[in-house]
Amino acid sequence: MKSYSPLITLLLAYLIMIAIGQSIPGMWQPVMLVIFYIAIGQALNVFLGMTGYVNFGYVALLGVGAYGMGVALGYYNELGLIPTLILGFILAAILALLVSAIVGGIALRLRGAYFAIATIGVNEGIKYLIMGAKIWGGSEGIVLSGILRKSFGAETMRFLSTTFADAGVIVVAIATGVVTAYILNSRLGYALIALREDEEAAKVMGINVTKYKQIAFMISCVLAGLIGATAWTLKLTYVFPQDVFAINYTVEAIVIVMLGGAGTLLGPLVGGLIYALLKYYLAIAFPGLQLLILAPLLIVVILLFPEGVVGYIAKKARGTRLENFVR
Amino acid sequence: MKKLLVFVLVGMVLFFAGCAQQQPQQATTPAGPKEETLYFGAPISLSGKFAEEGKASLYGMQVAAKWINEHGGVKVGDTTYKIEIKYYDDESKKENVQSLIERLATVDKVKFILAPYSSGLTLAAAPIAEKYQVLLNSHGGASDYIFEQGYYYVVQTLSPASKYQTGFLDMVKKLDPNAKRVALVYEDGEFSRAVHQAAKEYAEELGFEIVYEKTYPAGATDLSPILNELKATNPDVIIGGGHFADGQLLAKQLAELNINVKAISILVAPTFPEFYEALGNKAEGICGPAQWEVGARYTPDVADELGVEWYGPTQDEFLAMYKELAGEDAVPPYQAAEAAAAVLSYAKAIEKAQSLDPAKVREAMNGLKFMCLYGLWQIDPETGKQVGHEMDIIQWQNGEKKIVWPEAAATADPCYPMPTWDEKASGATCGS
Numbered sequence: 001m002k003s004y005s006p007l008i009t010l011l012l013a014y015l016i017m018i019a020i021g022q023s024i025p026g027m028w029q030p031v032m033l034v035i036f037y038i039a040i041g042q043a044l045n046v047f048l049g050m051t052g053y054v055n056f057g058y059v060a061l062l063g064v065g066a067y068g069m070g071v072a073l074g075y076y077n078e079l080g081l082i083p084t085l086i087l088g089f090i091l092a093a094i095l096a097l098l099v100s101a102i103v104g105g106i107a108l109r110l111r112g113a114y115f116a117i118a119t120i121g122v123n124e125g126i127k128y129l130i131m132g133a134k135i136w137g138g139s140e141g142i143v144l145s146g147i148l149r150k151s152f153g154a155e156t157m158r159f160l161s162t163t164f165a166d167a168g169v170i171v172v173a174i175a176t177g178v179v180t181a182y183i184l185n186s187r188l189g190y191a192l193i194a195l196r197e198d199e200e201a202a203k204v205m206g207i208n209v210t211k212y213k214q215i216a217f218m219i220s221c222v223l224a225g226l227i228g229a230t231a232w233t234l235k236l237t238y239v240f241p242q243d244v245f246a247i248n249y250t251v252e253a254i255v256i257v258m259l260g261g262a263g264t265l266l267g268p269l270v271g272g273l274i275y276a277l278l279k280y281y282l283a284i285a286f287p288g289l290q291l292l293i294l295a296p297l298l299i300v301v302i303l304l305f306p307e308g309v310v311g312y313i314a315k316k317a318r319g320t321r322l323e324n325f326v327r
Numbered sequence: 328m329k330k331l332l333v334f335v336l337v338g339m340v341l342f343f344a345g346c347a348q349q350q351p352q353q354a355t356t357p358a359g360p361k362e363e364t365l366y367f368g369a370p371i372s373l374s375g376k377f378a379e380e381g382k383a384s385l386y387g388m389q390v391a392a393k394w395i396n397e398h399g400g401v402k403v404g405d406t407t408y409k410i411e412i413k414y415y416d417d418e419s420k421k422e423n424v425q426s427l428i429e430r431l432a433t434v435d436k437v438k439f440i441l442a443p444y445s446s447g448l449t450l451a452a453a454p455i456a457e458k459y460q461v462l463l464n465s466h467g468g469a470s471d472y473i474f475e476q477g478y479y480y481v482v483q484t485l486s487p488a489s490k491y492q493t494g495f496l497d498m499v500k501k502l503d504p505n506a507k508r509v510a511l512v513y514e515d516g517e518f519s520r521a522v523h524q525a526a527k528e529y530a531e532e533l534g535f536e537i538v539y540e541k542t543y544p545a546g547a548t549d550l551s552p553i554l555n556e557l558k559a560t561n562p563d564v565i566i567g568g569g570h571f572a573d574g575q576l577l578a579k580q581l582a583e584l585n586i587n588v589k590a591i592s593i594l595v596a597p598t599f600p601e602f603y604e605a606l607g608n609k610a611e612g613i614c615g616p617a618q619w620e621v622g623a624r625y626t627p628d629v630a631d632e633l634g635v636e637w638y639g640p641t642q643d644e645f646l647a648m649y650k651e652l653a654g655e656d657a658v659p660p661y662q663a664a665e666a667a668a669a670v671l672s673y674a675k676a677i678e679k680a681q682s683l684d685p686a687k688v689r690e691a692m693n694g695l696k697f698m699c700l701y702g703l704w705q706i707d708p709e710t711g712k713q714v715g716h717e718m719d720i721i722q723w724q725n726g727e728k729k730i731v732w733p734e735a736a737a738t739a740d741p742c743y744p745m746p747t748w749d750e751k752a753s754g755a756t757c758g759s
Binding site (some may be wrong): 017025032036139149162238 | 417421
């Protein structure tokens, strides 16, 4: 059980964040912003961190997840509130699973940079498929608040888009952390780390690298889909193709993973905290100039901690009592 | 290495502490007994894809606030409020908008928020504004659906998408009751779809006949198959477009295929000077809707004639003040005028309500009607949708962009019917 103790640090961090959000006025949405960024980092980390493969189509999975929930709430809301929500989560997961099975099945046969190149088109492809084929509202997207208000009443709609959505994001974020911890301690994790370090050697040792890569990819993608369903569809109450298939989220997630430490459990937590807090406070203190300040700060952090902040701390903590709580 | 690390960490902690302390101090300005500062909050896109529009709207807001303060501020009871704009950069991102709206509503205790730019971001802001029961005034979100979701605290200052092409149809009907055949060719996008669906309904209401309707995908590079079909239907009037590139392509290919009609109105593209630069005198006579244009003749006199109250700077004052903020050569785009009008509408509604309670101000807005440099301001009480403001219809005449509709704002008579492509090829222009 010792190897699960870093989870304690993770859960503690969430508890502190939630407490801060609840007790200080005006801090709840910023805390949710941080948790959103941690979550997208955490879900990407399952694949990028463990295998070293960069998935440039990452945001597409958040997007299809958002659509899964959007379709359930927009088109099947006569089922009643709870069945619709359950259907939404299932649809989000299934859509993400489908996309990841297809993309992974093809692209994961490629190595390293070639995989990254193959995934670049995924996001644009799905976006234009939805817009061009006019499925699910096409370019007009799905606007939900009016529909929710009509089907479930104004109170329920407000509850869904605030309390429920926020709780959903937190649950998904924590779940991604738990899944990461599980993988790190499982046969899957060892196989992934082996193949990250040297894919040929891992193959020679008898590890079915394609299978393990595919599993990690699909887990990462389903988690991303659930984040899309909660943090976007439920919380924002609309799904626009241009908004959910926006490539900058992929880049942000990669930055967060690298910042915190790829392949570590707490990396995305630290990376997300640094990234989101810096962004939020810089936007408030220096509106319009924050990106100019943020970029050099991020470069400094990366230069100081080439293995990510958590990678560095874990190294320092080796042999101390803290060792068990940082990973 | 270790020292550097400590240094950076300490620096960051100090930095956050500084930020955290700085804000509340600003929010609680020392208050005199009779004169206080009233903050209007605004998440603005100063970076990201709406950076240009965001900057222009911020200048517009600041100009309006300055004008209000120079002209006696906002009076509620015997207290005079000076207006200040409290703004943050939302980076054109939906997540940031939600955090910033909450910050404005709780930390800064702002009751009146100017919505972020674009329909999507306004929609992201709406649930949070509604949660904290603060007013959200949309000056950059044109889509009608924002106001069909049942949000009470969300009101609109600019014309909704459904009104973009209706002014043009009114104009054609007035100029030529015999022009009946309308063809629609537009981009398959959320915005242009909303615009043209509404235009289609309105045209049918006015007694026009829709002889052709087709959409083309975003990023289309050849419209000739569609236009050849369109030519066969022999329309009198064409309306369409979407964004800049496709609007320009539409005009160019209409010329190439020599499709002559009496009037054309294209969304977005004709409002840019680059449209004329690219097409030369082929652009002559082409119309397009604009929320506002420099030169729109909304003046206190026009307001008098219409029997509504005038409020805010005149256009000359506005242009001068805008230049002070944005630089000598800056010409305000329509985003600046929209944003200014939103600030003015808050000031006017607060004075009318004699209260700073958002619910009371919202109620006062229901009966509010005034004119400013941007045009009329009046909302539909139930949805909050803008119904007073009319789109300006611009037309290229003799190499200049003229406002030809509505009559209250017009700077020139419409050139109707527009010259044919053959006439234009031999150098004809509107008014030559």
